[in-house]
Amino acid sequence: MKNPFEKEDHTGLIVGIAFGVAAGIGLGWLYLTESGATSRRQIRDKFKEGISDTVADLIDKKTFIPKKFAKVATDAVIKKK
Template sequence: MRNPFEKEDHTGLIVGVAVGVAAGISLGWLFLTDKGAQYRRQLSRKFKETVSDKAADLIDKKTFVPKKMAKVATDAVVKD
């Protein structure tokens, strides 16, 4: 039989609600404000630049194509 006076542990629920609230506020700021739109554009450019660099490095390592030529090709594929 279960002890009716034993407290239940709700820390998982509290942490989950806190993470959900923080994510909601962050997404709301990113998508509903002008400053958030600017930040999204910056993140997008940085992400595309990083992907292009990593792809050029991989092409350089795995093929005989030099990194400069691979970078030109990956920049063409990953457009702004």
């Protein structure tokens, strides 16, 4: 039988709630402020650049096409703004 006077450990719940609150505040800032819109554009551009570099590296390693030419092609496909 369970001891009714024994304390239960709610650490996981507290950490989960704190993480959810922090994520909500961060997303709210990104989508509800002008500086957040600027940050979203910067994050999007960095993400596209990283994907383009990764794909160009992969093309360079798996084919005979040099990375600089593969990079031009991947940039054209991603369509940077």
